[in-house]
Amino acid sequence: MIRTMIRNILLSLLRRVERDPLATAVRRGGGAIIWNREINIPSYLVAFVSMAIFFAVLMFEIGISWMNAVGLFLFLSMVFIFFLMYLKNEKPHLIADSEAVMLLGVICTSAVLVMQLSKDWMSPLATPLAAFTLLTGLLLSRSLALMVAIVLSMILAVLNGFRFEYFFIQLFASSAGIFSLAAVRTRSDLSRIGVRVVLINVVATVIVHFFVGWSLLTFEVNLMWGVLSGVLSVVLVLGVLPYLETFFSRTTNIKLIELADFNQPILKRLMLEAPGTYHHSLLMASLAEPAAEAIGANALFARVGAYYHDIGKLTHPEYFIENQQVLENPHDPLKPTMSSLVVTSHVKDGVALAQAHKLDRVIIDLIEQHHGTSLIHYFYHRALEHNTAIKQESFRYPGPKPRTKVGAIIMLADAVEAASRSVEDPSAARMKDTVEQVINNKFTDGQFSECPITMRDLSTIADSMINTLSGIYHARIDYQKTTPSA
Numbered sequence: 001m002i003r004t005m006i007r008n009i010l011l012s013l014l015r016r017v018e019r020d021p022l023a024t025a026v027r028r029g030g031g032a033i034i035w036n037r038e039i040n041i042p043s044y045l046v047a048f049v050s051m052a053i054f055f056a057v058l059m060f061e062i063g064i065s066w067m068n069a070v071g072l073f074l075f076l077s078m079v080f081i082f083f084l085m086y087l088k089n090e091k092p093h094l095i096a097d098s099e100a101v102m103l104l105g106v107i108c109t110s111a112v113l114v115m116q117l118s119k120d121w122m123s124p125l126a127t128p129l130a131a132f133t134l135l136t137g138l139l140l141s142r143s144l145a146l147m148v149a150i151v152l153s154m155i156l157a158v159l160n161g162f163r164f165e166y167f168f169i170q171l172f173a174s175s176a177g178i179f180s181l182a183a184v185r186t187r188s189d190l191s192r193i194g195v196r197v198v199l200i201n202v203v204a205t206v207i208v209h210f211f212v213g214w215s216l217l218t219f220e221v222n223l224m225w226g227v228l229s230g231v232l233s234v235v236l237v238l239g240v241l242p243y244l245e246t247f248f249s250r251t252t253n254i255k256l257i258e259l260a261d262f263n264q265p266i267l268k269r270l271m272l273e274a275p276g277t278y279h280h281s282l283l284m285a286s287l288a289e290p291a292a293e294a295i296g297a298n299a300l301f302a303r304v305g306a307y308y309h310d311i312g313k314l315t316h317p318e319y320f321i322e323n324q325q326v327l328e329n330p331h332d333p334l335k336p337t338m339s340s341l342v343v344t345s346h347v348k349d350g351v352a353l354a355q356a357h358k359l360d361r362v363i364i365d366l367i368e369q370h371h372g373t374s375l376i377h378y379f380y381h382r383a384l385e386h387n388t389a390i391k392q393e394s395f396r397y398p399g400p401k402p403r404t405k406v407g408a409i410i411m412l413a414d415a416v417e418a419a420s421r422s423v424e425d426p427s428a429a430r431m432k433d434t435v436e437q438v439i440n441n442k443f444t445d446g447q448f449s450e451c452p453i454t455m456r457d458l459s460t461i462a463d464s465m466i467n468t469l470s471g472i473y474h475a476r477i478d479y480q481k482t483t484p485s486a
């Protein structure tokens with residue numbers, strides 16, 4: 001309730017700035033590096049607020065004089081311009097995502113405030129800087145986390161009299177955490193990362209000791225601060241990650257692994273109440289996951305998306321062919337238009353069910369987009385038998401079309417899985433024809449017109465799906481041949 005209220009206030013503020021004519025004029029300026037069309041107003045707002053906080057904290061710390069103020073302003077301007085240039089060129093999807101930019105601003109600003117607190121109460125070496133870079137890596141992007149590590153370590157050094165040892169130790173420790181993030185699958189994996197951060201902190205402190213020649217006591221105390229920094233980093237990440245995930249609608253790999261657990265209430269229901277759909281979703285996941293991997297998309301996200309894409313069928317499972325085990329088809333007494341309505345409604349029902357179970361926005365998007373505006377051929381052709389003037393639009397899903405590469409993969413895996421079931425005498429050549437036909441049909445129907453997928457991606461996805469299907473059906477054929485018939 002409070003979370004929704006705060007979010008609504010923030011979003012309405014951002015929308016107000018979006019409408020602000022001055023802000024729009026700045027955005028339309030076009031020529032400057034930061035304020036061009038590519039960077040939207042929330043980015044500008046967050047960058048401005050973050051820079052103001054950084055400036056105030058650093059100014060307070062290094063002493064208020066006009067020389068310091070000019071130096072600091074130039075330093076921060078340079079850092080922010082480089083940062084925004086990097087985002088614009090390397091992460092355009094992040095700069096277009098107002099919540100992501102807001103999250104980045106919150107992480108960096110909190111880091112500077114924590115630096116200030118650590119300096120006053122402990123030591124700059126005890127600053128849990130790795131926590132902020134790990135949060136960036138988990139919630140936004142690992143390469144962006146490296147940039148954040150460089151910038152924050154630099155600011156820490158500036159804040160403490162341009163001391164290079166602080167920059168060196170904190171950058172090494174944070175980088176060790178970021179490089180280990182790829183393997184994170186569960187929240188307990190974060191503790192292992194904490195151990196690595198502590199170890200690298202210790203090694204970096206020893207290296208600095210050899211160069212600087214601290215007294216033994218200073219060296220021991222600095223080692224202790226390094227260990228504390230690693231421990232604090234993990235505690236901070238474990239403590240705030242779930243809140244940031246929820247508040248900023250970010251879905252981490254950790255969250256995806258939790259969603260992939262078959263003990264999730266909604267997946268359990270699917271297994272018990274719509275076993276055909278459940279089985280279809282599992283087969284589809286085995287097609288979608290390697291296809292996503294092959295084009296460099298998030299394979300885990302594709303697998304989880306496949307598990308949840310048809311949960312809307314739980315409302316009326318008997319109306320879907322994969323769950324029809326009885327001889328009587330509930331569609332028989334219905335008019336084709338009514339059947340089409342029942343079938344298309346599983347998308348809307350899926351979205352409602354996902355919202356009721358508080359599933360992540362990215363999963364809801366996949367559910368909403370998995371049929372795009374595709375035509376339900378079977379009921380359309382049945383309707384044509386009675387009325388040749390019937391409009392195709394009445395037999396199309398409402399959309400939207402897939403907007404991401406994983407969305408396109410989910411659509412294709414869904415259609416390929418359904419089509420492969422109806423192939424008689426499945427040979428490798430027939431499977432190849434089926435996959436290519438499904439992809440061609442979706443492409444010529446314009447289902448990928450809102451999605452950044454390329455022809456090369458589609459070809460790679462086709463190869464991957466043909467491979468997976470050949471594996472599944474080859475194994476089945478071999479098994480049937482070698483098993484004596486009952």
Ligand SMILES: [Fe+2]
Nearest residue numbers: 309310370371
């Ligand atoms: Fe579906």
Ligand SMILES: [Fe+2]
Nearest residue numbers: 280309310414
């Ligand atoms: Fe499906």
